[in-house]
Each structure stands twice: as C-alpha cells, then as structure tokens.
Amino acid sequence: MRLELVKRPEVSRVMMVVSPVLAVGLTVLFAAVVFALQGKDPAAGVYHFFVEPLLSPWSIEQLIVKATPLVIIALGLSVCYLSNNWNIGAEGQLTVGAITGSILPVLLPEFVSPATLPLMILLGALGGALYAAVPALLKTRFGTNEILTSLMLVYVSGLFLDWLVRGPWRDPQGYNFPITIDFNEAAVPATFPIGPLYLNLSAFLALILVVVLAVTLGRTLKGFEIRVLGQSPRAGAFAGFSAERMTLFAFMVSGALAGVAGILTVASEIGKLQPAISPGYGFTAIIVAFLGRLNPIGILIAGLVIALSYLGGEAIQTTLQMSSKVATVVQGMLLFFVLACDTLILYRVRLVGRAPKEPARA
Amino acid sequence: MKKMLLLAGTALAVALGASAASAQDKFKACWVYVGPIGDFGYSYQHDQGRLQVEKELGDKVETAYLENVAEGPDAERAIERFAREGCQLIFTTSFGFMDPTIKVAKKFPDVKFEHATGFKKADNVAIYNARFYEGRYILGQIAAKESKAGLAGYIVSFPIPEVVMGINAFMLGAQSVNPDFKVKIVWVNTWFDPGKEADAAKALFDQGADIIVQHTDSTAPLQIAEERGLKGFGQSSDMVKFAPKAQMTSIVDDWGPYYVKRVQAALDGTWTATDVWEGIKDGAVVMAEYANMADDTKKLAEETEAKIADGSFHPFTGPIVDQEGKERYPAGAVVPDGDLLGMNWYVKGVDDKLPQ
Numbered sequence: 001m002r003l004e005l006v007k008r009p010e011v012s013r014v015m016m017v018v019s020p021v022l023a024v025g026l027t028v029l030f031a032a033v034v035f036a037l038q039g040k041d042p043a044a045g046v047y048h049f050f051v052e053p054l055l056s057p058w059s060i061e062q063l064i065v066k067a068t069p070l071v072i073i074a075l076g077l078s079v080c081y082l083s084n085n086w087n088i089g090a091e092g093q094l095t096v097g098a099i100t101g102s103i104l105p106v107l108l109p110e111f112v113s114p115a116t117l118p119l120m121i122l123l124g125a126l127g128g129a130l131y132a133a134v135p136a137l138l139k140t141r142f143g144t145n146e147i148l149t150s151l152m153l154v155y156v157s158g159l160f161l162d163w164l165v166r167g168p169w170r171d172p173q174g175y176n177f178p179i180t181i182d183f184n185e186a187a188v189p190a191t192f193p194i195g196p197l198y199l200n201l202s203a204f205l206a207l208i209l210v211v212v213l214a215v216t217l218g219r220t221l222k223g224f225e226i227r228v229l230g231q232s233p234r235a236g237a238f239a240g241f242s243a244e245r246m247t248l249f250a251f252m253v254s255g256a257l258a259g260v261a262g263i264l265t266v267a268s269e270i271g272k273l274q275p276a277i278s279p280g281y282g283f284t285a286i287i288v289a290f291l292g293r294l295n296p297i298g299i300l301i302a303g304l305v306i307a308l309s310y311l312g313g314e315a316i317q318t319t320l321q322m323s324s325k326v327a328t329v330v331q332g333m334l335l336f337f338v339l340a341c342d343t344l345i346l347y348r349v350r351l352v353g354r355a356p357k358e359p360a361r362a
Numbered sequence: 363m364k365k366m367l368l369l370a371g372t373a374l375a376v377a378l379g380a381s382a383a384s385a386q387d388k389f390k391a392c393w394v395y396v397g398p399i400g401d402f403g404y405s406y407q408h409d410q411g412r413l414q415v416e417k418e419l420g421d422k423v424e425t426a427y428l429e430n431v432a433e434g435p436d437a438e439r440a441i442e443r444f445a446r447e448g449c450q451l452i453f454t455t456s457f458g459f460m461d462p463t464i465k466v467a468k469k470f471p472d473v474k475f476e477h478a479t480g481f482k483k484a485d486n487v488a489i490y491n492a493r494f495y496e497g498r499y500i501l502g503q504i505a506a507k508e509s510k511a512g513l514a515g516y517i518v519s520f521p522i523p524e525v526v527m528g529i530n531a532f533m534l535g536a537q538s539v540n541p542d543f544k545v546k547i548v549w550v551n552t553w554f555d556p557g558k559e560a561d562a563a564k565a566l567f568d569q570g571a572d573i574i575v576q577h578t579d580s581t582a583p584l585q586i587a588e589e590r591g592l593k594g595f596g597q598s599s600d601m602v603k604f605a606p607k608a609q610m611t612s613i614v615d616d617w618g619p620y621y622v623k624r625v626q627a628a629l630d631g632t633w634t635a636t637d638v639w640e641g642i643k644d645g646a647v648v649m650a651e652y653a654n655m656a657d658d659t660k661k662l663a664e665e666t667e668a669k670i671a672d673g674s675f676h677p678f679t680g681p682i683v684d685q686e687g688k689e690r691y692p693a694g695a696v697v698p699d700g701d702l703l704g705m706n707w708y709v710k711g712v713d714d715k716l717p718q
Contacts, residue, residue, distance in 0.1 A: 058446060062439050162551065166521060175481050176523050176706040177457070269435035275520065275551075276458060279432040314440060317428050318447060324398065324430040 005347040015345045020298075023337035024305070030337075031330045040320045048319050049312035049330065057196040063307050065269070068202045069094075069261035069278075071303035073285035075213050076257030078294040080250040082217070084230040087251055089135060089150030090258040091282025093128040095157040097259020098266045099164065100127025102273050105187035106169050106180045116186040120263055128259020129252040131157065136251035140244040146251075154282070162275045169273065180273040189268045202264040207300075209257070214296040226250070258282060287331075291338055309334065391415060391625050392449035393427040394440050396456035397554045403579025403598040404553065404615070405429060408455045408478075410599075411617030418622050422629060433458025438465055445470040451628045453621070454478065456553075457522060463487060474633055476624060479524060481703065485635055490620060493641030494524075495531035495702070496670045497613030497649060498575075499677035500663050501595050502535025504610055504652075505573045506543045507659040508593060513544045515566025517576040517583055519553050521716055523705045525577050530709045531677050532575060537711060539662075546571055547714040556582040567592060584608055593654060600650040611663070612650035619645055639699065642671045678702060683710045 028046055035045030053059045073090050080087040101124030104111055135149040166178045173181075189200035217223035229236035229246045236243060266277050288306055292298030313327020393412050397405035412425050426449065431440045437459050444452050445466055451474045454463045460480035467475045467487045475487040483489055505514045516532065518525050529547065536543040546569055548562040555578070563574050563583035567590055574594035576583045584605035587594040594605065596612025620640065627633040640646035649667055652660045669675035680691035685708045691697055706716060 056446075058442075065435075066439075175704040177481075178520065178522060179461075265435055269438065271461070274433075274458070276432060276434045279434050279436050310436075311439075314428060314443060318392075318426045318443065321426070324428070 002352050004350045004352050005343070006350050008346060008348050011345060019341040019345055020301075020338060023334065023341045026337045026341075027330065027334045030333050034326060034329055034333075035316075035320075035322070038322055038326065040316075040322060045316055045320060045322070048315045049327075050308065052315050052319075053308055053311040059311060061197050061199065063304065063311055064197070064199060064203050066310055067303040067307035068206045069265050069281045070285050070288045070306060071206045071300055072202075072209060072261040072264075073254075073258045073282060074288040074292060074299045074303060075209050075296060076254030077285055077289040078213070078292075078296070078299060079217075079226060080254045081289060082230045082294050083226045083246050083250045084233070085136070085139075085247050085250045086147045087132065087135070087150050087254050088147050088286065089132070089152075089154050089282070090254065090285055091278065091280065092150070092154035092157040093132045093255040093258035094262035094265075094278055094282045095154070095161050096131040096262070097124035097128035097255075098262035098273065098277050099157075099161055100124055101259065101263025102180070102183075102266060105183040105267075106273065109181060109184050112184050112186040114186070116184070117189060117267070120187060120267065121260055124259040124263030125256040126259070128262065129256035132251040132255020132258070133248060136248045140247050146247075150251075161273065161277070165273050165275055171272075178275050183267060183271050187267055188271055189264070200268050202268055205260070205264070210296045210300050217296065258285075287335060291335065305334070306331070388424045389422055389451075389625070389629055390447075390449045391423055391425050391451045391621075391628075392444040392447075392453070393425070394431050394437070394444070394452070394454045394456075394459060395427060395429045396431060396433060396458065397429070397579060399427070399429050401554050401579045402581050402601065402604070405455070405579070407598045407615040408453070408617055411621040412453075414618035415621045415625050419625055419629070423625055431459075438462035441466045441475075442469070445473045450474060451476070451625060451633070457524070474628055483635055483637060488624075488633075488635045488637070490624075490636075490638040490640075491524075492615055492617075492646040493639060494613055494615070494647060495527050495677055496641045497647050498528045498531040499535035499670075500649060500666050501575060501611070501613070502532040502537075502543075503539050503666060504595075504655060504659055504663050505532070505575065506536035506539035507662065508610065508655050509543070509571075509573045511570050511572045512540060512542060513546065513571045514573045514575055515563065515569070515571030516545050516547045517559055517562045517566070517574065517578055518547060518549055519578050520551060521549065521706075523703055526708070526716065527702055527705045528577055529712060529714075530705065533709050533712055534677060534682070535666075537709075543711070545575075545712060547712070550578060552578065554579045556580040559583050560586050563587065563594075581605070596650060602650065602653070607654060609650070609653065610655050611652050614648040614650050616646060616648045642667060643673060684708065685710060685712060 028050060032042035032046050036042040053063055077087060077090060101120045103123060104116060104120050134153060135146045138144040138149050139146040165180055169180045171179050171181045191198040191200045225241045228239060229241055229243050233243045270277060288299060288302045292302035309327060309331045313324060316322045317324055393408060395405040395408055399405050399409040412427060415423060416425055428440045431437055433456060441454060441462050453476045455478045457479045460477055460482050463475050463477045464482050464484055464487060467484050471486055477487060477489050479491045480489055533545060546566055548566060550558045550562050552558060559578050559580050560582040563586040566574060572592050574583050574587050576597050579598055581601045581604040584594045584596060584601050587608040588605040593610050594608050596609050598615050600612050600614055602609045652663050676696045678697035680695040681689055681693045682691040684690050
C-alpha cells in the first residue's frame, strides 16, 4: 500500500482562492494545539498570537514597519523567480544597499538637505543592483550556479560591513564600539500621521512598488518576457528575448529593491550603521515571495502575515511566557500548510494497493 | 495627538487585557535577552537573576522577559512593547540594545531602564556591567600553569572593548606565570552558535593548544575539550555538568543580587540612574569551583582571587606593554576604568590583529 499524487485534470478556481485562507485556518488550529501542549490556554494563545497585534495602533504600525522591507525585497525576488533566476542573496544585496546608502550621512554628515534621503535611497538601490549583478554576470559569462554565488556573497557583504564599522567608518566618539556616527536629521525618514497611525515613506514606497510591479508583470511586454523566459527559455528565444539579458535585468531589479529595503531599514529603524542591521529580512523575503505565489498583491498579504507571526511570537512570550521557539514553529506550520493546500489542489492523493510485481499488460 | 494616541492605546490595552487587571497593583520588571534562556551561558544567567527577583520579591513584583531578541531593528520594538505593556523597570541585557533603549526611554520618561555593558546614560536609564576581566586574569594564570604546550586557544565573539579587555587580562595573568605564554585567537562573530564554537575549538586544539578559553556563550567548546581529554573554562555560568573532567573553573555572572537591589530600590522610590561596574568584591563575578588542576595552581588562583576581592591587586597594573612594544602604562600605574571600557589594543604577546 502506498500513496500516490496524481495531477488533477482540472483545477478548481474556487479552491485556488480559498487555499491560502484554509492554510491560515489550519495554522491557527494547529497553533492552538501547540499552545495546549505547552500547558497554556489555547484560546488565550490564539488571541495573543493572531488577534492582539491587530488591535492597537502601535502594534499595527509595528506590523507595517516589519512587513515593509519583507514586501519590498520579495517583490524584487518574484521578478527573479518568475524568470527562472534563483537569487538567494537578497540579504547581501540589502547589506550592500545599506552601506552605499549610508555613504552620505556617514562621510558627509554636513550635507543636510531635502535631497539627502532621496539620494541615499538611489545610492542604496545602485549598490544593491551592482552587487546583484555579480552573480548574474558570473552566471551568464561563466555558467556558474547563481544559487551558490549569490548566497556566498551574503557572507562577503556581512564581513565587509563588519570591517567598515570597526575600521574606517567607526564613530571616533563611540568608545571604539563598532558603530558609525548617528545619521543627521535629513537622513532619517520623517513619520507622518495617517489616521491613528504614524508611518514613514517606506510603507508608501512599498505600496507604490506593489502597484508598479503588478502593472509591469500583468500588462506590459516586459512582464510577458519575464514569464515566458521563466516558463520556457526556448519559446522566449523564438520570441527574440535574450535569457542572458533577462538574468542580468532580474538580478539587478531584485538587488536594487533589496538595497532600497536595506537603506530604509537602517535610516528609519537604526539611525546608523552597525554590524547587525537585518534580522534575516533577505532570507525571510524568500518565504514571503513564495507564500504570496510570486504575485505582487499576494506578496503584500504574505508580508503582513509573516510580520504578524513575528509580533504574535513576541506577544505570547510576554503574556503567556512561551518560548520564542514557539513562534518559529507556527511560522513553519504556516509555510507547510500553504504548500500542502496548494499541492492538494493541483494533485489528488490516490491510495495504491500492493501492486503485483509484474503488472498485467493485457 | 501623540499623547491622545497613547492614552487611547493604553485604554484599549487595559480594556482588553482583563487578565492584566489582577496584576495591576504589582510592580512589573521586565528583561530583554539577546540569546535564548536555554543557552546555559549569558542570557541564562540574566534569567537566573530574574528568577531570583521573583523568588525574593515575588509577592510585590511580577516579571516578564523576551528572549532571542536580535540586536537590530527588532530590539526597539521589543523594548517599546514592554514599556507599553506596563513594565516599570526594564533591563536590556546586551550591548546592541543601547541606542534602542535610549530611544524608547525618551518616549517613556516615567519608565525606568537599565542597560548592561553600554556607555550611554539618561535620566531614566542606568547602566551596569561586571568586571569580568578580574576573572579572566585568574583564568590566564591557571592556563599558564596547567598548559603543557604553553599555548591556549581563545574563542571570541566580536572585537568590542569588553572582549579585547578580556583577552588582555587573560594574557597579563598568563604572562605573570610564564612570560612566553602564547594564545591563538579565533573570531566566530556570534555570541551563541554551538556549531561554530565547536568547530573553532576543534581547529584550535588541532593547532596544538591544550586549553580552551571562550568569550561566547554555549557549552560546545568545553564539551569538545571533554571529548579530547583536554581542559578549558566555562563561560557566564558554571558549566561543570557539561564537562566534569574538562572545566577547571568558570567566570559566573551572578546578576541576582544586583537585580534584587535595583528592583527593591524602584519599589522604595530610591532608584536613580546609576553607573555600576561591580566585580569579584561585590559578588557580581563569581569563580566556579577550581577543579581538574594541580594543587599549587589552585592555590595561586585562590590567592589572586582573594587579592582582587580585598582590593590589594588590580589585574591591569603597569607595566603594560602593547604589541608594538610601546609601554602604555608605567610600573605601578593602574589603568583607569575609562581606558578599560574603550580598550582597542592588544598587550604584548597576543598573536592577532585588531581592525583599526
């Protein structure tokens, strides 16, 4: 007896839409089981994990702040993944973007003008794009595996940042601690009120990028080119599209967006450079991209859901004294259920009886 | 507007948190940890301190903690969450929480904060640290006495002054016994990563070291020493359970008395933003039982510990010569605390280079 997955001849459209909702529902259900196994009240656990973070303006603000870099990076990654380019190094592109974006406030602290922040964002995008061009060129020129090169460049960028903040960029007044000087006021995005929420331009930028990407992918020739080359490079070649140029393009777009996320995180959340600037946004964004099915709107929702799981994880720690590992377990379950639901929509499970050794072919 | 928001938020939180209402009358003290409390090292010891507060002041105080908080954009949110959840005294226990602590403290002037191992203070932010270098000097003496190879392996996290100071104290102690003593250093760039730490320990042993010292928080290096029949020192907590034959002693951080004292002060209304740096004398740094060493080594260690405790000896007493052979402090001079806290140079004999 064994189980077999058989492709369904027709995929239910309703189920395609319901699937992520179903996955979230199953996650909530099984999270409750995990909370109960920890000896906590499952209802309280579910409330603190999934509901409480949505109730106060402050935690909604934090939710948006946390989701913003994830969404921006995942948007870029979706261009890569749709075109069959496997950029795993967004974390490194984020780091380099943070560094190049910080050139102005760290080396020219007297340059205080309304142009400071836009220039920083541009420099961040440029840095990230150029850094992402490295694995892209290695792939197109030498046929190296971009998964490996982009991943390894993450560590290179981390060590470079480490060296910078301990060496040439170190704050002379910082007791030799590995930090740069504080960014000047013009280098920090101002927050402004939207209803009861205080947000800075990062969140709006993320929304604009969602729209831009949705239009580009859905309604332009470039979007068509991205998807054709991803699904069938041969068909793309017949249409006159160059897979090599697409690799460079996808990597640079994705690197630029990761770089923007990097400099925005540093400028708005930290206000200086230090060895640790990202809690793995570049890697988490890979999950966000796939959770959002490489669709810009989906990515926006997925980014918020993943951000919720971080905030919820903290909430169950402080209110119910549950370990931070529980949050990781819930995130794992969410990804598992999304993939499982999708699989079961595309395939059905068939129970195969013990097959005879030589199947009859009569 | 901001104030109204805050009010509205608080009202909402109170209205929703029915369970919190019963605990309203209790004082709330909260801790933010950089690692998991199960690291059996640095964060574990801070949490032991928190548990001591619960034990001694539990009828008046309730506590909460957040573990595994990364030193980056997440730190500020974690600290602010506590301030919003009604914590009246918040301990942020890692260097990287310094700026977020200061930032949140500005927003919540009525909440008291204490930041460990940093240097920025405010009216409602106290700072505290322990003189771990005192223990490291003793480790150096033990290592030089017990090592047959004359070479120790030293696993270090990040080249911040705290860590550099520890390496120097270790070397000064070792050189007081054996002027030719050598140390090999491996930077692992993490406070807690058992896998990386174990690899570093193996590499150092393979290069001929027979004693391992660590400024990282897991028990992995000691366990490797145990496997190979070699020796080492615990870190932050007494790790003898993990390496009964290998651990010679451990520098134990005992934050309990300090935490109890500070929470009590906050309860009494006598809390002020102090700057405290306690050591062996105050019971903040405790040496775990001296074991697995020769009797005369143990005697030397105990003597040094006693001299540091009664204040007759300071590990950083001149002459102290740096790597380039320049005399930084003349004979008899004691290095001032300010210089120790910003230390970014090695003493003579350390085979490593710091980024300048």
